[in-house]
Amino acid sequence: MRILDILPEVEAYWSQPGGFIYEFAGKQRIYYPDIEVKTRTGRKFIEVKPNDKLLKGDTFDRFEIIRLVLQAEGYSFEVWTEDQIRPEPLVSNVDLLQPYRLLGGTIYSTISIARAFGGRKRISIGELARKISADNAFEAVLPYIAEGKLCVDLNKPITADSLVWFYDGEIEQ
Structure with a gap:
């Protein structure tokens, strides 16, 4: 959830938001997603699973059915493993930005920041x-990045040379 706090497209999220019914192997089942996320472009559900549990039994097949059910309802579905939530430098970048998100501290308006860009898309x-x-x-x-007003590539170490830009609906991966 600390990662979701930093992603600029995330507006809100809920842990264990409730279950829904789906059918798998001829039986009705109830699925309780780990996280529901409201983004600037829609809603999605995220399941968090260790890699080794993802490949056991029928888990992968069940998740594919769940993805299709959610897609039919207008939601997306993602499974996050340690590969998505624990790689470096992502973890270090989240650790760097988290205090700025929690403390707030953006003192300049978005217009002032945009003027500082001098008409460029990135700086x-x-x-x-x-x-x-x-x-x-x-x-x-850093507070502007932490609060989602500016974007940065979280998969590269954040330094003075890192480029920032305003969120435009696309996130670099």
Whole structure:
């Protein structure tokens, strides 16, 4: 959930949001997803499973049926394993940004930040910091990333050279 806190497309999420009925192997079953996520473009359910449990028994086949049922209802379905939630530098980046999200602290308006971009679509954190912070503080930009006002590639280490941009519905993977 700490990752969901940082993703700019996520508006809200709920743990164990409730169950729904599906049919598998000729029987009606109830599935309780781990997380429901409301994004800027829709809703999705996320199941969190260790890799080794994902491949045991009929789990993969059940999840495919669940995905199809949810898709018919207008939802997407993702299974996250340790491959999605524990890789570096993602974990370190989330650890870096989390305190800024919890504390808040964006003092400049989105319009002021956009002006600092000077008409460009992307700008480095270092350059943006020089334009908005009296002491060129790298940390002055981090709350905007943590709050989802700016995007950064979370799969690369966040440095002063990292490029940031405004969320436009597409997330780099």
